[in-house]
Amino acid sequence: MARDEHGTAELVRSGQGQDCENERNGRQAGGMRIMLVVKIGGSEGIEHELIADDLAELVRKGERLIVVHGGSALTNRVAEQLGHPPEFVTSVSGFSSRRTDRRTLEIFEMVYCGQVNKGLVERLQRRGVNAIGLAGLDGRIWQGPRKDAIKIVRNGRRMVLRDDYTGKVEKVNASLLVSLLDAGYLPVLTPPAISYEGEASNVDGDRAAAATAVALGAEALVILSNVPGLLERFPDESSLIRNIPSGRIEKFLEVAADRMKKKVMGAQEALAQGVGRVVFADGRVERPIRRALEGEGTVIGG
Amino acid sequence: MARDEHGTAELVRSGQGQDCENERNGRQAGGMRIMLVVKIGGSEGIEHELIADDLAELVRKGERLIVVHGGSALTNRVAEQLGHPPEFVTSVSGFSSRRTDRRTLEIFEMVYCGQVNKGLVERLQRRGVNAIGLAGLDGRIWQGPRKDAIKIVRNGRRMVLRDDYTGKVEKVNASLLVSLLDAGYLPVLTPPAISYEGEASNVDGDRAAAATAVALGAEALVILSNVPGLLERFPDESSLIRNIPSGRIEKFLEVAADRMKKKVMGAQEALAQGVGRVVFADGRVERPIRRALEGEGTVIGG
Numbered sequence: 342m343a344r345d346e347h348g349t350a351e352l353v354r355s356g357q358g359q360d361c362e363n364e365r366n367g368r369q370a371g372g373m374r375i376m377l378v379v380k381i382g383g384s385e386g387i388e389h390e391l392i393a394d395d396l397a398e399l400v401r402k403g404e405r406l407i408v409v410h411g412g413s414a415l416t417n418r419v420a421e422q423l424g425h426p427p428e429f430v431t432s433v434s435g436f437s438s439r440r441t442d443r444r445t446l447e448i449f450e451m452v453y454c455g456q457v458n459k460g461l462v463e464r465l466q467r468r469g470v471n472a473i474g475l476a477g478l479d480g481r482i483w484q485g486p487r488k489d490a491i492k493i494v495r496n497g498r499r500m501v502l503r504d505d506y507t508g509k510v511e512k513v514n515a516s517l518l519v520s521l522l523d524a525g526y527l528p529v530l531t532p533p534a535i536s537y538e539g540e541a542s543n544v545d546g547d548r549a550a551a552a553t554a555v556a557l558g559a560e561a562l563v564i565l566s567n568v569p570g571l572l573e574r575f576p577d578e579s580s581l582i583r584n585i586p587s588g589r590i591e592k593f594l595e596v597a598a599d600r601m602k603k604k605v606m607g608a609q610e611a612l613a614q615g616v617g618r619v620v621f622a623d624g625r626v627e628r629p630i631r632r633a634l635e636g637e638g639t640v641i642g643g
Numbered sequence: 644m645a646r647d648e649h650g651t652a653e654l655v656r657s658g659q660g661q662d663c664e665n666e667r668n669g670r671q672a673g674g675m676r677i678m679l680v681v682k683i684g685g686s687e688g689i690e691h692e693l694i695a696d697d698l699a700e701l702v703r704k705g706e707r708l709i710v711v712h713g714g715s716a717l718t719n720r721v722a723e724q725l726g727h728p729p730e731f732v733t734s735v736s737g738f739s740s741r742r743t744d745r746r747t748l749e750i751f752e753m754v755y756c757g758q759v760n761k762g763l764v765e766r767l768q769r770r771g772v773n774a775i776g777l778a779g780l781d782g783r784i785w786q787g788p789r790k791d792a793i794k795i796v797r798n799g800r801r802m803v804l805r806d807d808y809t810g811k812v813e814k815v816n817a818s819l820l821v822s823l824l825d826a827g828y829l830p831v832l833t834p835p836a837i838s839y840e841g842e843a844s845n846v847d848g849d850r851a852a853a854a855t856a857v858a859l860g861a862e863a864l865v866i867l868s869n870v871p872g873l874l875e876r877f878p879d880e881s882s883l884i885r886n887i888p889s890g891r892i893e894k895f896l897e898v899a900a901d902r903m904k905k906k907v908m909g910a911q912e913a914l915a916q917g918v919g920r921v922v923f924a925d926g927r928v929e930r931p932i933r934r935a936l937e938g939e940g941t942v943i944g945g
Contacts, residue, residue: 459756474777
């Protein structure tokens with residue numbers, strides 16, 4: 342695989358329209374071809390301008406890229422402004438997630454698919470990158486079951502929520518994404534996903550990015566947030582965990598805090614299904630993606 | 644051209660992947676192939692559920708369709724709620740348009756590309772139609788100049804606005820749209836468009852739909868709003884103008900009110916560049932598109 346001095350891999354293009362069958366799932370055809378999925382978190386402080394600079398540079402080098410982004414913090418602000426403040430619920434297994442009733446879903450789509458997605462597409466277009474913004478429900482890019490009954494714990498009591506639009510990604514429309522990549526576009530993806538019944542559903546962005554990386558046979562998944570990587574003592578940035586070798590993930594999960602556990606579980610799933618490595622890295626710095634590929638942040642697997 | 648009892652034309656599919664060169668601009672290849680562009684207005688009262696029913700039925704019949712939509716009324720409401728109320732300016736040539744500063748553009752994208760676009764995509768997906776929602780800036784679908792200085796009249800005085808994000812569509816990425824249609828997707832398009840410099844720009848939805856119909860060689864352009872068509876005495880619905888033959892458009896423009904003039908000028912442009920007919924029709928009724936194709940509303944050309 343051809344690598345330049347920054348440690349990023351370069352795309353060697355195969356003949357136009359040839360090797361279609363091999364390209365169908367994005368894996369390398371005749372020539373070497375790598376694929377990178379970049380997830381941009383939705384927390385405060387992440388620098389979209391710096392990320393767009395880096396993405397544009399990678400595209401110029403011929404890198405084959407898919408971007409996935411969130412929009413959580415801005416959704417919270419807009420929901421407050423629109424008089425429908427955010428609510429977070431805790432599942433019986435201890436994970437926290439956004440309560441997504443119909444009105445929340447509308448606000449969620451306004452922010453994720455509207456302001457954030459088109460903002461990123463415009464930033465990339467200004468840099469000459471032909472980005473194309475899509476939600477997971479467009480073209481059934483991210484499909485899976487909607488959890489029509491969510492068991493939660495509220496004030497110590499178990500409850501069932503039935504009007505929630507939350508789900509997970511089981512299938513990725515890799516064929517659409519590969520067609521867009523082959524035609525020279527940079528797909529910029531965001532939740533919601535779509536249920537098998539055709540309903541929009543809020544899904545975890547990190548897990549959706551991992552599923553996308555798996556479906557496309559990505560060499561690397563870079564997850565950018567507003568901290569330098571996984572932190573042993575969140576939010577103490579000096580407690581950065583530099584790497585977790587594949588063989589030690591299980592042991593690590595035993596001691597990890599809930600917040601970190603969910604992220605590492607996503608990484609574990611991606612690695613188990615063929616993604617080369619997962620890097621949790623800082624989205625507030627210059628060249629954030631290339632730094633991550635050089636090993637800054639928390640490298641899992643690889 | 645094969646037509647069913649409802650007066651809609653049916654698609655005769657050519658072989659998969661064949662006739663690529665002829666398909667490039669969407670015009671008929673070996674088999675007869677028609678193309679329909681449907682514009683859904685953004686005023687109050689338009690029934691998205693009924694429109695989605697009709698679109699799904701047309702897709703089941705094999706119709707080749709592209710949807711374009713607005714979101715003006717909802718944008719006004721959300722802009723009020725977010726404390727950045729809408730403002731409309733009048734150009735020196737007498738046309739009214741939305742003042743689109745940066746903050747308005749964000750709100751515009753939230754509503755058009757977020758809530759309305761994804762709401763329509765979900766409605767279509769629930770009906771089994773594989774819709775894919777895109778803004779004009781995605782993949783540079785609608786490209787043109789941004790008007791970096793807008794001459795307006797305010798309180799009787801001429802002024803120049805310089806920080807406005809308004810533009811027009813000069814180029815349509817027909818190749819992307821045709822690829823999506825050929826792969827079985829229904830594109831659902833919405834402003835903003837993109838400037839040649841890569842900036843998002845607010846464009847008139849009717850004119851963008853007309854440009855799309857021209858670029859794809861559409862047989863018909865149906866423009867749905869919350870009135871039965873063009874009205875001689877707006878908003879008196881009994882004053883519906885039933886048709887304007889191509890030869891009489893010029894004469895008609897001399898007497899038309901400003902609001903109607905802009906719409907008819909768009910239709911005139913479309914007809915002059917090869918679109919078969921333009922129908923202004925009611926978006927509040929059952930089977931709105933098929934009714935329009937049967938001649939209900941205002942038929943221009945054809």
